[in-house]
Amino acid sequence: MQDLQERVDELKELGLYRRMRVVGGPQGPHVTVDGRDVLLLCSNDYLGLAADHRVREAAAEAALRWGAGCGSSRLVSGNTAVHQELESELAEFKRSEAALLVGSGFLANVGVVGALARAGEVVFSDALNHASLIDGCRLARAETFVYRHCDSEHLEWGLKQAGDRGALIVTxxxxxxxxxxxxxxxxVGLARRYGARVMVDEAHGTGTIGPRGRGAVAAAGLDGQVDxxxxxxxxxxxxYGAFVSCSADTAEYLINTVRTLIFSTALPPSAVAAARASLQILRSEPERVQRLADNAALLRQELRRHGQAVPDGVTPIIPLVVGDADAAMAVCEAALERELFAQAIRPPTVPEGTSRLRLTVMASHEPEELRGAAATLAGATKVGKPRQTVREGAARSETLPAA
Ligand SMILES: Cc1ncc(COP(=O)(O)O)c(C=O)c1O
Structure with a gap:
């Protein structure tokens, strides 16, 4: 058996070694990283709500009132009125009949794919789906067909091959x-034509795009049309945590089949109460979503002005592709030296040869900070020489379903 230290050494040689940095202070435009003050440009706290005093107070009050933990899974003794209330509010927000809280996005994806795609069936998964969807496919007893990134023709080809075994499209x-x-x-059109269900992971769409931050499905005018x-x-x-929004019938089925819900402790009341407070703020302050979009547009524009190749887009996620893993790390470290933190992202999170800084803006960034960040990144990237952004499918094998 190979020594674990040897495996770690291999990762180091490949430029894929990872370590955790220590972040000080609540999430916000400025934090400390390993003791150094930096501008934060890689947080998913897109609306600046993690540190909002109303959200923090809600979490603290819930902990004092209901305790720190729920003691068991929701199907045993861990389900409380706060869980149910948040579910009703999330269903209203997503305009669905029901919503179901699950421990995290990772747990939700792994559990729901397995529940919806069964042995003998085929699940269709975009080549660049998140690791939790990939692992959901791996754990499900169904076969997986990986279609090229955002390639509907390839997806349709797979659906045809699968015949009546096509069960679920996940993206x-x-x-x-x-x-x-x-x-x-x-x-959605293909799913209808070929009789499959659709599952959309809105981890990065919820709160960031669409009418009042309702997500990519709402932005596409597809409310009620995604399973x-x-x-x-x-x-x-x-x-912290996650939810599934769906019809009441689907929720009933999922409560009875999602293993990561059934066999895992309920979300703590503090996390649930914090999310309720955030949702309330999102409702009453929709301008945060607009500010986020404006900030994302500004950073894209400023990066281009400084000669960086960034793809078009409307979301707060902006990839600055460097290419080689070591080079991406070098750019990340050079940016840190200049007091900007944007973690380098390397395989297997992204395909080989597309290591990058994954830049994320927040509604709470000031325009001046983003202008400064673009200039800083232009300096830092000279170290790693970023190349033009190239979109390539992930290097994963495609198991074609035998018809
Ligand atoms: C697309 C996507 N789905 C799911 C998840 C997992 O969500 P969570 O962090 O709640 O486990 C992530 C988190 O990185 C994600 O980016």
Whole structure:
């Protein structure tokens, strides 16, 4: 058996070694990283809600009133009125009949894919889907067909091959590492034509795009036409946890089949209460979503002005592709030296040869900070020489379903 230290050494040689940095202070435009004051440009706290005093107070009050933890899964003794209330509010927000809280986005994706795609069936998954959807496909007893990124023709080809075994199409709504948006109209049309369900992961769409931050599905005018939407509470909503929005019948089925819900402790009341407070703020202060969009547009524009190749987009996720893993790390470290923190993202999170800084803006960034960030990044990237952004499918094998 190979020594674990040898495996770690291999990762180091490949430029894929990871370590955790220590972040000080609540999420916000400025934090400390390993003791150094920096501008934060890689947080998913898109709306600046994690540190909002109303959200913090809600979390603290809930902890004092209900305790720190729920003691068991929701199907045993862990389900409380606050969980139910947040579910009703999330269903209203997403305009769905029901919403179901799950421990995290990762748990939701892994559990829901397995529940919806069964042995003998085929699940269709975009090549750049998040790791949790990939692992959901791996754990499900169904076969997986990986279609090329956002390629509806390839998806249709796979659906045809699968015949009546096609069960589920899964896609990120907003892709986490590229910030582009799935062709949801085409996907929903194909699902109807070939009799499959659709599941959209709105981890990065919830709170960031669409009318009043309702997500990519709402932005596409597809409310009520997607079978299952997964949203997270830990990104734009500034808390922790996740939810599934769907029809009442689907929710009933999921409560009975999603293993990561049934066999995992309920979300703590503090996380639930914090998400409720955030949702309330999102409702009463929709201008935050507009500010986020304005900030994203400004950073794209400023990066281009400084000669950086950034893809078009409307989401707060902006990939600055460097290419080689070591080079991406060098750019990240050079930016840190200049007091800007944007973590380098390397394989297997992104395909080989597309290592990058994944820049994310927040509604709470000041325009001046973003202008400064673009200039800083222009200096830092000289170290790693970023190349033109190239979109390539992930290097994953495609198992074609035998018809
Ligand atoms: C697209 C996507 N889905 C799901 C998740 C997992 O969500 P959570 O952090 O709540 O587990 C993430 C988090 O990185 C994500 O980017």
């Amino acid at each position: 990120d709504g907003v892709f986490s590492m590229d910030g582009d948006i799935a062709p949801l109209h085409e996907i 299952v939407i997964v949203g997270t509470l830990g990104k734009a909503l500034g808390s």
